[in-house]
Amino acid sequence: MKALLCKEWGPPENLVVEELPDRQPGERQVLIRVHAAGVNFPDVLIIQKKYQVRPELPFSPGTECAGVVAAVGAKVEGVQPGDRVIAFSSFGAFAEQVVVDADRLIAVPDGMDLDVASAFAMAYGTSYHALLDRGALQPGETVLVLGASGGVGLAAVQIAKAAGARVIAAASTAAKLDICRQHGADELINYATEDLKQRIMDLSGGKGVDVIFDPVGGSFTEAALRCCAWRGRLLIVGFANGEVPKLAANLPLLKGCSIVGVFWGDYNRRQPQANAADLAQLFAWLQAGKLRPHIAAKFPLERGAQAIRALMDRQVSGKVVIDLRPDRVRH
Structure with a gap:
């Protein structure tokens, strides 16, 4: 199988595509033939040794993908070869094959394209968890979305609208x-x-906003916090501009507002049943036409480094996908 490999810490241009031995699942694991993998901001960080997960070199980046189950371990139940699934991994998804624990899978709904599935769960799951769970968003409230054209930002715009904000x-x-x-x-x-x-x-109208969705960080965070309404909620989703803001503690005191951390990856691991319920609601909204995932660009595995660079440099709106379909014509 082919994989995009990080063999030394640094920018995307250091990544290489190499042939590796085929994978085999452990007894509680599943082998997936990857059709598409979504590119996410953690992929930008992990190859530079700036993420909380630091795998040993060499490794393949990639935190989410969609594909077809090729083989299952001896103790796996409820999953079988041929199933279409979304898989979550801390790394390893930018490869033709990936092995994940069986409890790290979500079934792809009938009629959902695997390209869309590969770019859906992390962005929409993060934004749903942020707004509806951590942010307790109510119909009629006003939401400010910073970095609104990015993958999680655009998902947040759509989810907030679907929730009546x-x-x-x-x-x-x-x-x-x-x-x-x-x-x-x-x-x-x-x-x-x-x-x-x-x-x-x-x-x-001078009132301020009820909920701030902030995946950007830097100076924008404090400027937005100063515009938080009474009992508002600032959701700390990430720091895409590279600067972790230092906030004055008197601001939430004076506004009676909350600063709330959002870490969907750990939420997914710690509360998988709650996350599955979130995704069920998101799939229902998708089927009803309330959500419209926006895939801005698709790259073949051979240009996977360029896919990460495009996200890193904010060259695209919505999501970037690496296309690994077995039937894709390679040039």
């Missing part, structure tokens, strides 16, 4: 904001050209 989307270009509008955003803020704090207060 008013959505303010913030991004850095007019083109990215147009994508946000197409996916349901009610109001737009270009924080490259506009004063973020002033625009939030203008759009909220």
Whole structure:
């Protein structure tokens, strides 16, 4: 099998594609023939030794994929060869084959394309967990989504709308904001050209926003927090701009608001039944047309490093997918 390998810590350009021996599942594991793998921000960090998971070199990055079960271990129940599944892994998904524990799988609903499935669970699962669980979002509340054109940001825009909220989307270009509008955003803020704090207060009638979805970090976090409404919630999802903000503790005190951490990966591991219920709701919304996953670009495995670079440099809106279909014509 072929795999995209990290053999030394550093930028995506250091990654190489090599042929490796075929994988075999352990007794409680499943072997998956990967058809597509979603590219996520942890993939950017893990190859640079900046993520909390630090595998031994060499390794293949990739945290989620979709494909078909090829073989199961002797003690695996409820999964069989031929099943279409989404698989979660800390790393290893950017390969033609991946082995995961059987409890790290979700069945792909009938009619769902495997490309879409590979780019769905992490982004939408994270955003649902953030907004509905950690953020306790209520119908009629106002949500500010920072980095709204990214994978989790665009998912948050759609989920907030499906939950009955008013959505303010913030991004850095007019083109990215147009994508946000197409996916349901009610109001737009270009924080490259506009004063973020002033625009939030203008759009909220001076009240501030009830929930802030923040996968960006840096200076935007404090500016948004200063616009949090009474009893509002700031959801710390990630730090895509590379800077972890240092916030003044008097701000949540004065506003009676909460700063809430969101770590979907650990939620998935610690509370798998709750996560499965979240995904069931998301699949239902998808079937009802309330969610519209946006795959901006597909790359073959041979160009997997470019896929990670595109995400790293914020060159795309929505999700990037690595295409590993067995029937794909290779050039």
